[in-house]
Amino acid sequence: MSVSGNKSGDNLDPRVVTVGLILGIVEFELFTIAKGITPIARQDAWISVILGSVIISASAYLLIRLGARFPGETPFQYGEKIWGRPMAFFWGLMYLVYWSGFLALISQEASMANRVFFLKSTPPVIPILILAIAAAWLASYGLTSLIRFFQLNLAFLLLPMLLVFVMAVRNMDLHNFQPVLSNGLMPVIRGTVYFMGTLQGLEIILFLVPLLRSAEAAVKPALAGVYVITGLTLMQILTAVGIMGKENVQASIWPEIVAISLIELPGFPVERFELFLTLPWLIAVFTTICLYTYFLVSGIMGILGIKKRGAVSYFAAAVIVLGVYIFPNYPTAIQVRRYFSWASIFFLYVLPITTLTIAVLRKKRGGMNG
Amino acid sequence: MGKITSVLFGLILLLLPMSAGCWDVKDISNQAFVTCIGLDAVSDPDLPGFMDAAEYKLTFEIINPAKLADNSGGPATIIETVEAPSIGKAVEILQSRISRQITLSHLRVLLVGDKLARQKDFTDPADYFEKNAEVALRMRLMFVQGHEARDVLNIKPKQGKSLSDELVALTQIERNTSLAQTNPFNSFMQDLRTTGGRALGSRVLVHENRKILIRSGSAVFNNRKLAGWLDCTETEDANWITRETPAVLQGHLDGLFFTFRADRVKTDIIPEIREGKPFFKIKIKVEGNILEEQGRQIDLSNPENMDKITNTISGVVRKSAAMAISKSQKEFGIDYLGLGQAFNNRYPEAYKNMDWKKVYPDIPVEINVKCTFSKSGLAR
Numbered sequence: 001m002s003v004s005g006n007k008s009g010d011n012l013d014p015r016v017v018t019v020g021l022i023l024g025i026v027e028f029e030l031f032t033i034a035k036g037i038t039p040i041a042r043q044d045a046w047i048s049v050i051l052g053s054v055i056i057s058a059s060a061y062l063l064i065r066l067g068a069r070f071p072g073e074t075p076f077q078y079g080e081k082i083w084g085r086p087m088a089f090f091w092g093l094m095y096l097v098y099w100s101g102f103l104a105l106i107s108q109e110a111s112m113a114n115r116v117f118f119l120k121s122t123p124p125v126i127p128i129l130i131l132a133i134a135a136a137w138l139a140s141y142g143l144t145s146l147i148r149f150f151q152l153n154l155a156f157l158l159l160p161m162l163l164v165f166v167m168a169v170r171n172m173d174l175h176n177f178q179p180v181l182s183n184g185l186m187p188v189i190r191g192t193v194y195f196m197g198t199l200q201g202l203e204i205i206l207f208l209v210p211l212l213r214s215a216e217a218a219v220k221p222a223l224a225g226v227y228v229i230t231g232l233t234l235m236q237i238l239t240a241v242g243i244m245g246k247e248n249v250q251a252s253i254w255p256e257i258v259a260i261s262l263i264e265l266p267g268f269p270v271e272r273f274e275l276f277l278t279l280p281w282l283i284a285v286f287t288t289i290c291l292y293t294y295f296l297v298s299g300i301m302g303i304l305g306i307k308k309r310g311a312v313s314y315f316a317a318a319v320i321v322l323g324v325y326i327f328p329n330y331p332t333a334i335q336v337r338r339y340f341s342w343a344s345i346f347f348l349y350v351l352p353i354t355t356l357t358i359a360v361l362r363k364k365r366g367g368m369n370g
Numbered sequence: 371m372g373k374i375t376s377v378l379f380g381l382i383l384l385l386l387p388m389s390a391g392c393w394d395v396k397d398i399s400n401q402a403f404v405t406c407i408g409l410d411a412v413s414d415p416d417l418p419g420f421m422d423a424a425e426y427k428l429t430f431e432i433i434n435p436a437k438l439a440d441n442s443g444g445p446a447t448i449i450e451t452v453e454a455p456s457i458g459k460a461v462e463i464l465q466s467r468i469s470r471q472i473t474l475s476h477l478r479v480l481l482v483g484d485k486l487a488r489q490k491d492f493t494d495p496a497d498y499f500e501k502n503a504e505v506a507l508r509m510r511l512m513f514v515q516g517h518e519a520r521d522v523l524n525i526k527p528k529q530g531k532s533l534s535d536e537l538v539a540l541t542q543i544e545r546n547t548s549l550a551q552t553n554p555f556n557s558f559m560q561d562l563r564t565t566g567g568r569a570l571g572s573r574v575l576v577h578e579n580r581k582i583l584i585r586s587g588s589a590v591f592n593n594r595k596l597a598g599w600l601d602c603t604e605t606e607d608a609n610w611i612t613r614e615t616p617a618v619l620q621g622h623l624d625g626l627f628f629t630f631r632a633d634r635v636k637t638d639i640i641p642e643i644r645e646g647k648p649f650f651k652i653k654i655k656v657e658g659n660i661l662e663e664q665g666r667q668i669d670l671s672n673p674e675n676m677d678k679i680t681n682t683i684s685g686v687v688r689k690s691a692a693m694a695i696s697k698s699q700k701e702f703g704i705d706y707l708g709l710g711q712a713f714n715n716r717y718p719e720a721y722k723n724m725d726w727k728k729v730y731p732d733i734p735v736e737i738n739v740k741c742t743f744s745k746s747g748l749a750r
Contacts, residue, residue, distance in 0.1 A: 116503045117503065118394075119393065119394045120393075120394055121393035121394050122393040122394050123393070133380070175711070175712075175715060178715035178716075179714065179715045179716065179717075179718045182718035182719075183718075244556065244560060245560045245563070245564055247560065247563035247564050248556070248559065248560045248563060251500070251563065252500075258507060258556075261506055261507060261508065262507055262508045262554075262556050263508075264508055271506070272506065
């Protein structure tokens with residue numbers, strides 16, 4: 001079974017883990033995360049993100065340790081060794097449902113944002129169909145190709161976001177972050193857990209490790225990736241809460257985009273700075289769709305033993321397109337997304353770390369390590 | 371062969387939806403750009419043909435592209451007034467009168483008439499603009515004292531092609547003056563939400579002959595409704611506490627009448643609890659230089675003279691800030707200066723447990739002013 005894309009022997013430099021994490025995890029939710037965290041942690045949302053970065057980086061380290069125990073093996077292969085076939089099959093099916101659900105959600109969000117900001121009258125299925133076909137085609141070439149594509153796009157994602165943040169700084173009001181910890185530590189901790197759940201895509205580490213030249217050398221790039229993502233999230237929260245205040249953040253649907261639209265540089269002939277976010281948004285959504293299409297395709301092939309990659313890829317594309325229609329309305333999708341973020345804690349952290357614990361306790365290792 | 375057929379089939383499938391044409395075509399020559407909206411209450415709330423009585427009178431300023439290139443000096447705008455039960459309906463009615471697609475993407479000013487601002491909870495009419503993705507929420511929000519917003523839109527702009535241009539330009543210039551209050555739409559809404567309905571808004575005055583427009587003073591909001599007005603002097607007083615804007619001060623010293631420009635103002639509101647009750651210290655730092663001396667000239671290079679002048683200026687600022695506090699506490703009884711927010715930031719538990727509206731008018735406030743010179747005050 002060569003679902004990992006490792007058959008070419010073209011081992012990747014461990015530094016690509018940073019790129020994989022950033023492009024794989026960052027998606028439209030980056031522009032809505034303030035809306036999700038502020039009702040929980042209120043003006044202390046930024047503390048939740050900083051706390052979360054510590055826990056997420058520790059989890060990323062543990063995921064690398066898990067992958068490193070089974071060199072050259074995909075999660076589906078060593079999952080069977082650790083959990084036994086029936087349990088591994090069950091967990092595999094759960095992941096398939098999780099990935100399919102996430103693909104449907106992200107395509108619904110992309111479609112809605114597209115309808116509001118860009119193509120109001122165009123049937124939503126058209127842009128999503130184009131995205132889905134392109135994603136399925138790209139994902140069919142394997143993770144190595146995806147990572148190369150991610151590398152090409154990294155600068156186009158990061159630079160506009162940094163530029164927008166720099167422009168936003170002078171519009172922020174520090175009073176909007178006061179009083180600090182007025183409701184105690186519990187809301188901040190709950191906000192941290194919520195933030196951890198929004199990092200869908202962290203499991204890319206498990207899929208990337210078998211393709212790397214050295215799993216050991218992937219720790220620093222993985223931590224760098226986590227810190228860049230939390231840095232971007234922190235920037236978005238500081239921008240949204242700092243410019244709009246927590247009450248207005250909660251009153252808006254896409255607070256980060258609204259906050260950027262409020263930036264005003266006196267004497268500067270350009271307005272509507274939120275348009276700078278168009279490119280990062282498109283790249284972030286497309287790369288995440290690509291990654292999850294890959295997860296779904298490799299999952300179906302690895303778990304169900306289906307060999308026809310082309311057919312499976314187009315099934316994944318169909319899931320993306322159906323995502324536009326599966327939710328009756330956008331508020332339902334937002335609600336489901338919140339539940340999804342809580343459920344992600346299990347799939348991103350609990351299950352992989354439990355798997356590592358069992359592997360250590362049962363002294364399970366990959367074949368190449370003996 | 372099979373592959374070629376699949377690719378061709380896929381291409382045809384992709385191209386099929388495009389045969390219907392471009393859904394979202396936005397030709398600039400087919401757009402009607404609304405640049406300013408005036409919101410007023412309807413005097414006679416009946417509108418034939420509608421189940422609900424008209425509550426809003428909306429006056430739209432729309433760019434007239436044909437006149438943009440005309441150098442004759444007239445305004446390049448069309449003014450249309452519509453009455454409707456809701457703002458969304460008013461926009462629809464307007465569309466039936468305009469041959470181009472109405473767009474609010476260039477809406478820059480929202481004017482609200484005195485009567486509507488007093489009658490309506492402002493969050494009601496504001497909601498349409500918050501929900502409309504086209505609208506830039508940083509648009510200017512201004513309240514018209516004693517008149518309808520429509521009266522402002524009927525004034526011919528002195529300079530430029532539209533009144534909205536002139537209003538926006540005025541708000542940009544007033545960054546350098548403390549006589550007016552600038553609070554854009556988004557920031558005003560934020561104030562209403564964080565304080566439970568209290569805010570200071572921008573004021574527009576229409577001169578009696580309805581031909582001159584003045585931007586100064588501010589609108590006081592309480593419970594999300596207009597509660598009263600501050601004139602330009604009262605706004606200047608309030609701005610020592612709320613805005614930290616440059617200001618021009620005047621003072622008398624031993625026969626000398628001088629004018630001082632405060633280039634930099636820094637205000638710290640420090641809440642305290644003394645004997646279980648709220649107490650405020652307001653520290654104002656002013657930095658600037660002497661603009662003019664009248665009556666007699668004094669030696670500005672003499673440190674003793676400078677000390678006398680800084681003491682005089684500090685006294686003027688202290689008195690001005692005290693007037694603002696007194697106006698807010700005793701006359702209005704409304705905390706539009708943001709002291710409650712500062713107290714909440716420092717003592718959230720204590721704030722939750724007190725009725726701020728009741729407590730506020732009697733809170734003691736201590737004002738300290740420190741004045742320094744940025745330049746010597748000598749010529750050049």
